[in-house]
Amino acid sequence: MRHLMSPLDFSVEELDRLFDLANDIEHNMSKYAHACDGRKLATCFYEPSTRTRLSFEAAMLNLGGSVIGFSDAGSSSAAKGESVSDTIRVISCFADICAMRHPKEGAPMVAASRSTIPVINAGDGGHQHPTQTLTDLLTIRSLNGSIDNFTIGLCGDLKFGRTVHSLINALVRYPNIRFIFISPEELKVPDYITDMLKEQNIPYEEVIRLEEIMPRLDFLYMTRVQKERFFNEEDYVRLKDFYILNKEKMKLAKQNMLILHPLPRVNEISVEVDDDPRAAYFKQVQYGVYVRMALILTLLEITV
Numbered sequence: 039m040r041h042l043m044s045p046l047d048f049s050v051e052e053l054d055r056l057f058d059l060a061n062d063i064e065h066n067m068s069k070y071a072h073a074c075d076g077r078k079l080a081t082c083f084y085e086p087s088t089r090t091r092l093s094f095e096a097a098m099l100n101l102g103g104s105v106i107g108f109s110d111a112g113s114s115s116a117a118k119g120e121s122v123s124d125t126i127r128v129i130s131c132f133a134d135i136c137a138m139r140h141p142k143e144g145a146p147m148v149a150a151s152r153s154t155i156p157v158i159n160a161g162d163g164g165h166q167h168p169t170q171t172l173t174d175l176l177t178i179r180s181l182n183g184s185i186d187n188f189t190i191g192l193c194g195d196l197k198f199g200r201t202v203h204s205l206i207n208a209l210v211r212y213p214n215i216r217f218i219f220i221s222p223e224e225l226k227v228p229d230y231i232t233d234m235l236k237e238q239n240i241p242y243e244e245v246i247r248l249e250e251i252m253p254r255l256d257f258l259y260m261t262r263v264q265k266e267r268f269f270n271e272e273d274y275v276r277l278k279d280f281y282i283l284n285k286e287k288m289k290l291a292k293q294n295m296l297i298l299h300p301l302p303r304v305n306e307i308s309v310e311v312d313d314d315p316r317a318a319y320f321k322q323v324q325y326g327v328y329v330r331m332a333l334i335l336t337l338l339e340i341t342v
């Protein structure tokens with residue numbers, strides 16, 4: 039039985055097969071409509087979510103399966119003091135597969151070690167968010183044709199942003215990707231990530247101003263300042279509007295640069311940018327459903 043804790047749990051070849059399946063789902067949705075008849079997905083969300091939880095639920099419903107779960111730790115037995123290990127043993131009696139989001143780093147991994155059903159990490163604290171990374175990679179592959187030979191700028195909260203950490207981890211396995219990290223000093227990408235890049239001789243730059251590197255980017259991955267991970271409100275207020283991508287700044291970008299964002303957006307992309315053909319963040323949400331459908335089928339070992 040397989041779980042998904044980190045994007046590295048799948049080899050590059052396995053990811054290719056997963057993305058091929060996701061693209062087939064995209065173009066032949068009805069073929070998959072009964073693939074999960076009689077199967078149940080449990081969504082155990084101890085932290086807020088809109089996209090991740092609902093796209094998991096939509097994915098399972100699109101496959102003909104059904105969904106149970108909770109969307110708030112306060113309405114689960116966690117509020118009574120139940121451990122994640124006990125909860126997953128209980129959930130294993132009710133469902134065939136589980137997507138879990140938790141504010142504590144590593145909690146889904148603890149669950150996976152106790153589970154008799156596949157567990158998917160749907161975000162653990164500021165650590166990893168592998169299914170967002172699958173979404174990001176599928177979006178890049180589908181819109182760009184391949185995952186290689188590009189310069190990607192990751193901008194915003196690179197310290198607490200788990201989607202950034204997972205995406206960098208995943209992209210280092212593809213050829214000729216150049217990273218530019220754009221953040222204020224306080225929100226720089228953690229050392230364990232830059233150490234890993236240095237070890238693998240992967241080029242990266244760290245800058246503060248978005249404008250100065252904009253013309254070089256093929257992808258711009260914007261992120262929200264992660265309010266819930268700050269220790270004090272003052273720092274958050276000072277940093278929250280550090281970057282605002284607007285029409286003016288988009289004039290500096292390549293004609294075919296693509297903007298990605300895991301969403302939710304707060305102020306970091308002005309709504310006037312949404313109509314720019316380079317804005318790909320709502321398409322990205324759609325790819326998130328296809329890739330989660332492909333992931334559920336793969337972990338349940340269902341072939342259509």
Ligand code: NCD
Pocket residue numbers: 089090161167170200201261262300301302
């Ligand atoms: C992200 C997350 O939860 O880490 N959201 C998502 O799942 N698409 C990004 C964020 O909350 O900023």
